[in-house]
Amino acid sequence: MSNLLERITVNPKQCGGRPCIRGMRIRVSDVLDLFAAGLSAEQILEEMPDIEADDLKAAL
Numbered sequence: 001m002s003n004l005l006e007r008i009t010v011n012p013k014q015c016g017g018r019p020c021i022r023g024m025r026i027r028v029s030d031v032l033d034l035f036a037a038g039l040s041a042e043q044i045l046e047e048m049p050d051i052e053a054d055d056l057k058a059a060l
Helices: 028-036 041-047 055-060
Strands: none
Touching: 028 041, 028 055, 041 055
């Protein structure tokens, strides 16, 4: 579990200090919004090719 938590980063100078995926400008909230909109993990990975399946697990 700690490895998954390392995938979530918080930088006050990036995205208003909101949690992001591995230092990229992909906010955890953006990933969660896609899940809430009904997209599957596979669809999200197609939509955002820079993230990995473990990033989705960490966001959840």
